[in-house]
Amino acid sequence: MDLTIVGCGYLGLALAERLQLRRPQLRLTLTTTTSERLEQLSPLADRVQVCDATDPAQLLDALRQSSSAVFCLGPKGDRQVDTNGYRHTFVDSFRCLMSLLPQLPNLRQIVYTSSCSVYGDAQGGWVDEETPAEPGRGHGDVLLESEQLLSGISDRRVCILRLGALYGPGRELDRRLRGLAGVERPGNGASYSNWLHVADAAGALEAALDGEWIGVVNVVNDEPIRLRDLVGKSLQRQGLAPVHWLGHDEPGSAGRRIRNTRLKQLGYELQHPNVDQSGVFSASQVP
Numbered sequence: 001m002d003l004t005i006v007g008c009g010y011l012g013l014a015l016a017e018r019l020q021l022r023r024p025q026l027r028l029t030l031t032t033t034t035s036e037r038l039e040q041l042s043p044l045a046d047r048v049q050v051c052d053a054t055d056p057a058q059l060l061d062a063l064r065q066s067s068s069a070v071f072c073l074g075p076k077g078d079r080q081v082d083t084n085g086y087r088h089t090f091v092d093s094f095r096c097l098m099s100l101l102p103q104l105p106n107l108r109q110i111v112y113t114s115s116c117s118v119y120g121d122a123q124g125g126w127v128d129e130e131t132p133a134e135p136g137r138g139h140g141d142v143l144l145e146s147e148q149l150l151s152g153i154s155d156r157r158v159c160i161l162r163l164g165a166l167y168g169p170g171r172e173l174d175r176r177l178r179g180l181a182g183v184e185r186p187g188n189g190a191s192y193s194n195w196l197h198v199a200d201a202a203g204a205l206e207a208a209l210d211g212e213w214i215g216v217v218n219v220v221n222d223e224p225i226r227l228r229d230l231v232g233k234s235l236q237r238q239g240l241a242p243v244h245w246l247g248h249d250e251p252g253s254a255g256r257r258i259r260n261t262r263l264k265q266l267g268y269e270l271q272h273p274n275v276d277q278s279g280v281f282s283a284s285q286v287p
């Protein structure tokens with residue numbers, strides 16, 4: 001298999017590192033939008049290319065030699081981007097990909113890392129891949145539109161992984177939540193969140209490529225967790241003051257609990273079935 005990973009940020013990089021260790025025979029192409037990152041990525045791959053996926057010439061060049069492509073792209077920079085920025089990154093990139101497909105006869109497999117945010121709020125209920133996605137307007141809506149574009153490709157194997165929120169080395173939960181110690185927060189923290197260790201995100205991507213998965217697959221750990229439990233456990237472990245929840249959550253903010261039954265049926269075994277395992281809250285304990 002020849003593989004291109006389009007977008008080597010947190011997850012794309014984790015996948016590249018995993019494949020380099022486990023599949024040294026794979027011919028790997030990595031992309032970045034900036035020449036400054038070429039040096040960082042070069043040791044991990046056979047080819048590293050500057051590629052903005054909205055640029056047809058650059059995307060064609062990045063995919064030309066590959067039979068498989070993983071799209072792990074996301075808006076650039078640390079700032080939150082607005083819906084238009086999101087749309088440009090995702091929808092424009094996939095429109096560009098679609099326009100190029102006739103020139104990419106060897107590209108048989110396309111995997112895209114979408115997000116569970118496409119489900120919108122389910123009032124704390126369980127959702128699976130059969131549940132209609134109702135993200136409402138905004139970022140989730142853009143991701144759903146991106147999914148729909150890719151799902152319309154009929155002559156390639158397309159797999160859409162709906163990921164939970166990523167954490168792991170470099171994005172440790174304790175460090176991210178520590179700023180909440182002792183603060184007052186609106187609501188009661190009852191909303192559910194769904195998490196995924198980056199090692200499992202990369203593992204599921206490898207499994208999707210190997211197993212030639214098709215269609216939508218939720219990729220989350222086994223245990224959705226209420227925000228107050230997530231924050232409470234983390235602050236307690238760090239010996240910090242708890243959050244003061246001030247009242248009731250707004251209607252429509254209870255979140256959703258994502259089922260990963262299909263992921264299991266496809267044979268994937270989670271390394272980190274919940275956020276409590278193997279010290280994932282703590283940087284020093286992350287393997």
Ligand SMILES: NC(=O)c1ccc[n+]([C@@H]2O[C@H](COP(=O)([O-])OP(=O)(O)OC[C@H]3O[C@@H](n4cnc5c(N)ncnc54)[C@H](OP(=O)(O)O)[C@@H]3O)[C@@H](O)[C@H]2O)c1
Pocket residue numbers: 006007008009010011012031032033034037051052053054072073074075076089093113114115116163164165166167
């Ligand atoms: N992070 C999460 O918690 C989470 C949760 C659910 C789903 N996901 C999905 O997983 C994706 C990857 O997440 P991540 O955390 O790894 O994101 P990330 O760290 O922000 O990395 C995204 C990478 O995409 C590249 N990129 C940006 N615009 C591009 C464009 N127009 N063309 C090609 N590449 C472009 C950038 O590469 P350069 O910087 O090298 O230019 C950036 O490093 C997300 O976008 C989302 O779809 C993530």
